[in-house]
Amino acid sequence: MLTARTCGVLLHPTSLPGRGGIGSLGEDARCFVDLLADMGMSLWQVLPLTPPACGNSPYSAFSAFAGNPLLIDCDQLVAEGDLAEYSPPDVPSTERVDFGSVIESKLALLRRAASAFFAAGVTGRMEEFWRFCDTNTWLHDYALFMAIKEQRNGASWHRWPAAMARHTPAMYEKLSVQLGPEIGVQKYMQWQFFRQWRSLRDYAASRGIRLVGDMPLFVAYDSADVWSRRSLFLLDEKGRPLCMAGVPPDYFSATGQLWGNPLYDWQALEGHGFDWWIERFRHLFTLYDAVRIDHFRGFEAAWHVPAGERTAKRGAWVEGPGRAFFDAVGASLGKLPIIAEDLGEITPAVEELRDRYGFPGMKILQFAFDSGPANPYLPHNHTRSCVVYTGTHDNCTTRGWYDGLSLEQRREVRHYIGCASEKIVEGMLRMALMSVADTVILPFQDLLGLPADARMNVPGTAEGNWGWRFSWDMVPRRLGADLAEMVKRYGRSMGKF
Template sequence: MHHRRKSGILLHPTSLPGPGGIGSLGRECRHFIDFLEAAGQSLWQVLPLGPAAYGNSPYSCYSAFAGNPLLIDLEALVDEGDLDDSVPMPVFAADHVDFTLVENYKIPLLKAAATRFYAHGDLERKQEYWHFCDTTPWLHDYALFMALKDHFGGKSWTAWPKEIARREPGALEKFSVKLGGTIGEQKYAQWQFYRQWRHIREYANGKGIGIVGDIPIFVAFDSADVWGVPHLFKLDEKGKPTVVAGVPPDYFSKTGQRWGNPLYNWDAMAGEGYHWWIERFRHCFDLCDMVRIDHFRGFEACWEVPAREKTAVRGEWVKGPGAHLFDAVIGALGQIPIIAEDLGVITPEVEALRDRYRFPGMKILQFAFDSGAVNPYLPHNYTPECVTYTGTHDNDTTVGWFESVSPQHRNAVLAYTGTSGEEIHWELVRLGLASVAALAIFPLQDILGLDNSARMNLPGTPSGNWSWRFSSGAITETHIERLLELTSLFGRK
């Protein structure tokens, strides 16, 4: 797996500080990478980078391939001459993202930039743009999908006229011409996102920092993916899902989680040699150096919930493609550096699939202290082939978690760490760094010692998530020095 011990920070780019109401791929992003270098870190883990749809969740996007245009650095567009810097900026909160306000401000500016680029862009940049369009196979379908959503008032694709919902060739050609201007705006935004992200990745790699991406196993129903290849999903004759994804009742929810994503028609995917998945992995590794697979266990078996059910209680485990899929992907792409998110209901079959390819699983320290010395999340039970975290985007911050546990639970934490718990976030960071786990990754909130007001996501809640941002100046020299000291002490630098 990973022969060198490494550590890093989990932070989604939307959480970066800076102007414009949301983190971007600009100056503050480079400053964050500078912090990682100074603190001795070698990994930056992000959440999925796609255009978030319902609830602003990066795990529910309009495309599994497109980038989030809200992350585009507008200052770069000004520098390139595509945008004026005279447009008044709303007053944005510094500690969270108001997605509606950001979208209403930023999307019109991206459209204006596209218009100016097409009218006045220099030949060299236009050649780069056309090369991107010619070599990006998913681009036109995505741009047309988004243009159609705008044209039909944001309605789901199943509510569009039948001829375009069913992708009849004549309708595709007709709307590609009719909506050409909007399609061009979408393609321009994707070009800018991907060139900016490429520069950020090159900047990080140049400092010895690898990017850990995130690939959700499922896609959103109202997406260019399902509209584009509906035969690869379990849909009825009207295009609606017959079954949807979720998980049974667990640590997070007594009624389980009904995610609502359509489920794959694995037989149809196998019949095409898993081409769609091969291209999805290829695309993700074009963006990142390592990839975490969210809900890895779904490849062995996933929880199928009848679409008519309101909760995820009444579902059943249905077998997935297992090794057939990964053999096809590795056969096409070679050995790929994967982190398997193996949390939740994990069976011996899931473990066998993970271990067959030596994919490291995840160990969450917040899960470690409630069941005695045999708890698999306790560091003394680790093997090197794992990734340890204090918590993830789905957990409380470590400070918030410690404040919420029972006195008995708290005493178990203090006994194991041998501390007073006064700086519990640093104690768990120290445990992770000292462990034999090959990789140790910590949410930035835990380096900063923040409480649950900085939590990123509360699973099972439809709103109020994904909006946390940290402020400029929140990372101090003390944070850098302390993280560097511990990282060096435990041989991760």
């Protein structure tokens, strides 16, 4: 897969315009699909669509399987009769997402809609809901987990009473009855999220747009996955992590990045035939046409930081499951349409694992100008089997990146690209599209030529991330036509998988 000469755009749905203070899976998402088609694009890449936990990050979620209810389009709930006309918060679409107010207002609306849905009794939609509940084996654990969190005022599961925290069969049955109404609300929100997402995916397919998802390697400690499957993680007898995931000092941080996620017990997972992971991939490939694996190198070796450390400087690389893992997943699911995030400290063993299964890696143009002509991110060193980005959600916008360079670095960039400073963003886009790489994915902020304040995330910082949004008046009227001409010029117009 990903072997045709294609081009796409990176934009998380929360960044879409629309009512309610956050983007949704509604009409503005379809308008964005139309814009992609007008630009001659073939792909729309999103960040993880799971319900964000710590810091509102989509890479730290309450579940590896569930969808983010904040993305549900309430206008569709009105059309279906579950919600009366409503007045969303009066938030200009150009403002960043205020997650606190959005969570409060959106979840209140969704609870009202769920109440109306269940009050309507047995209908065709109710039967559809029951089928959804029956066919998603992860759903009840997640709904129960969220119901307990609601009862416990949002406390992490390791702070619950011991019986709740241990997920014993007796307590599981007891709480499933006691918290039945809230469990129903949680399941309703998941049902609506996934039916809206599949409707959007069908619309995108009708316009020739395929969807690329994003899968974090690790899961959040405070998640339904860790709570319900503790034996699959490196935890002590009280459920506390023995070590935490992260990366050593790198481009982004002199002290490394301490993510705080628990590490997998790969031996235990292999003993179960990697069944949890196979179901995770199976689920993702019902939602996307291809999936980027964040921190792919963790399958070869992961940075284990002892519990209690305040930074990621003191840690060790510990071997991962490697070939045994991908052989097992491939045996169950066939050839995997995966993009391997292979940035940072990459060893020959990681490259061998990536190449053995034909997974394209990533090339970031903003990383290309700091080590001379042999730099692997420079376009003249690209290969077909890679995915080229000007930057990712973790990078500054290209305009902001260039503005932050020294005069000497700016001169080097201009000489390589062959353009003046005022054309640097266009030059970087053109350089990406000209690459021999089969796939190019461009952040939407760069297509709009936006400065640093449109950045999505600053790695290693806990506050102020993930909130950027655009409005339609920021989109030049000729953007579609101009991009379509450029995409066609470099042979990437409406390619197929």
